[in-house]
Amino acid sequence: MTDALKRRTALVTGGSRGIGAAVCRALAEAGAAVAINCRERIGQAEQLAGEICQQGGRAIVVAADVSQREAVVDMIERVTAGLGPIDILVNNAGIAITRGLDDLTEEDFDRTILVNLKSAFLCTQAVLPSMRARKWGRIVNISSGAARGAGSIGPHYNASKAGMEGLTRGYAARLVKDGITVNAVAPSLIETDMMSGQPGLVSRIPLGRFGTAEEVAKAVMLLVDNAYMTGQTIALSGGMAFN
Numbered sequence: 296m297t298d299a300l301k302r303r304t305a306l307v308t309g310g311s312r313g314i315g316a317a318v319c320r321a322l323a324e325a326g327a328a329v330a331i332n333c334r335e336r337i338g339q340a341e342q343l344a345g346e347i348c349q350q351g352g353r354a355i356v357v358a359a360d361v362s363q364r365e366a367v368v369d370m371i372e373r374v375t376a377g378l379g380p381i382d383i384l385v386n387n388a389g390i391a392i393t394r395g396l397d398d399l400t401e402e403d404f405d406r407t408i409l410v411n412l413k414s415a416f417l418c419t420q421a422v423l424p425s426m427r428a429r430k431w432g433r434i435v436n437i438s439s440g441a442a443r444g445a446g447s448i449g450p451h452y453n454a455s456k457a458g459m460e461g462l463t464r465g466y467a468a469r470l471v472k473d474g475i476t477v478n479a480v481a482p483s484l485i486e487t488d489m490m491s492g493q494p495g496l497v498s499r500i501p502l503g504r505f506g507t508a509e510e511v512a513k514a515v516m517l518l519v520d521n522a523y524m525t526g527q528t529i530a531l532s533g534g535m536a537f538n
């Protein structure tokens with residue numbers, strides 16, 4: 296890791312636990328000040344912020360439902376006031392509503408698209424003016440192997456993650472001249488709360504185990520630390536092929 300991340304400010308949505316928490320730790324270790332977003336597990340986020348600060352880093356907690364525009368705008372203002380303008384945005388917040396195909400509701404579909412996809416649009420739009428003004432930005436979107444394959448959750452989730460990759464390419468092409476890179480990381484099966492109810496899935500993974508949140512964070516850091524890579528998706532699948 297270069298020193299380029301020192302003095303940078305990062306916002307990680309859904310940073311209170313799982314993949315987001317590992318990304319927050321990795322960014323803080325690289326010297327960035329970190330804003331940890333979560334929706335309701337504020338205690339967990341505060342514990343993580345405390346851990347980072349104890350180790351000499353800088354971190355704050357910004358609770359907000361990132362599927363709501365007003366909450367996002369207010370969150371970005373709080374981060375900017377507390378840590379300075381955002382240089383690095385990791386759109387990680389996500390939900391996985393698991394239901395049988397015939398029980399899936401319109402509400403499940405809408406909520407999934409709002410939280411997994413629209414949130415990334417809202418956060419990206421909100422940070423763009425200051426990234427553009429400073430001619431520097433890194434945006435990493437957490438997609439999924441389910442963007443390209445069926446996966447285990449359902450078509451609503453597939454659609455949200457395929458959308459995330461479209462969003463990534465669409466922004467990347469338009470922001471390249473502003474010094475802003477936009478990439479995605481697509482993990483398959485990672486050991487977090489989201490996957491805790493599905494231990495049987497391990498038999499599908501050629502590598503014989505779930506991935507770790509720290510392994511996903513390493514891929515995020517690779518993208519954050521690279522000025523020449525944009526519009527790409529890095530897959531972490533443990534050897535799984537969905538097609």
Ligand code: NDP
Binds near residue numbers: 309314388
């Ligand atoms: P977890 O369920 O462990 O954590 C989800 C995080 O998202 C929490 O911090 C949660 O906050 C936050 N969150 C959920 N909804 C909102 C919201 N509306 N506003 C703000 N924050 C919200 O998930 P993972 O760490 O497993 O997943 C992280 C990302 O990685 C997701 O986008 C997921 O789709 C993706 N992914 C995960 C895989 C896996 O196998 N685990 C595989 C592929 C992709 P709070 O704690 O307050 O509830």
